[in-house]
Amino acid sequence: MIQQGGWNLASLSDAQDAGLPLDAGRTDFTISGNAGTLEVVVDWTFTANAVGFGVYRGNCTFTQWYADSCQQIDIRTLTNAKPARLTISNFGAGAYTLVIANGGPGAESGTYQIFITR
Numbered sequence: 161m162i163q164q165g166g167w168n169l170a171s172l173s174d175a176q177d178a179g180l181p182l183d184a185g186r187t188d189f190t191i192s193g194n195a196g197t198l199e200v201v202v203d204w205t206f207t208a209n210a211v212g213f214g215v216y217r218g219n220c221t222f223t224q225w226y227a228d229s230c231q232q233i234d235i236r237t238l239t240n241a242k243p244a245r246l247t248i249s250n251f252g253a254g255a256y257t258l259v260i261a262n263g264g265p266g267a268e269s270g271t272y273q274i275f276i277t278r
Contacts (some may be wrong), residue, residue: 162274172264173246180226184261188219189274191253196278197250198210198215202236202260203243204270210263211270215248218221230257249277 167185169175175183176239191198214235216225224230236246238261262268 162191162276163187164271164273166269167260168269169260169262169267171267172262174267175262175264176249177278182261182263184222184259185226186220186222186225186257186259187272188255188257190255191251191276195250195252195254196276198246198248199275199277200236200246200258201243201260201273201275202245202270203272204268206266206268207240207242209266209268210240211242211260211268212238212263213244213246213258213260213272216257216259218255218257220259221237225259232261262278 170183203210215233217231220230236244
């Protein structure tokens with residue numbers, strides 16, 4: 161396992177009241193060594209909420225992500241099926257950002273795990 165953690169995100173209506181299309185959380189992570197298969201697992205509390213996430217190259221800030229200007233590697237679109245997984249083959253060394261988004265409708269919390277298999 162490369163990294164794991166938890167997250168809490170606002171409801172869709174609270175995010176929109178703040179002028180955002182939805183609420184998102186982010187974490188940076190680094191892969192070193194040879195290429196391998198990256199697996200990201202995201203789980204959350206309520207199946208009524210749709211959650212999505214993506215892996216981006218480098219340090220993807222919130223400003224960049226909301227402007228759709230990060231270098232996307234792969235995404236898992238909003239889904240109610242939990243836990244959600246994203247698997248990326250031939251994933252190389254470097255700095256990356258995981259962004260998790262809550263499409264709502266309610267507030268949500270959950271966990272993420274990042275693995276590399278060589």
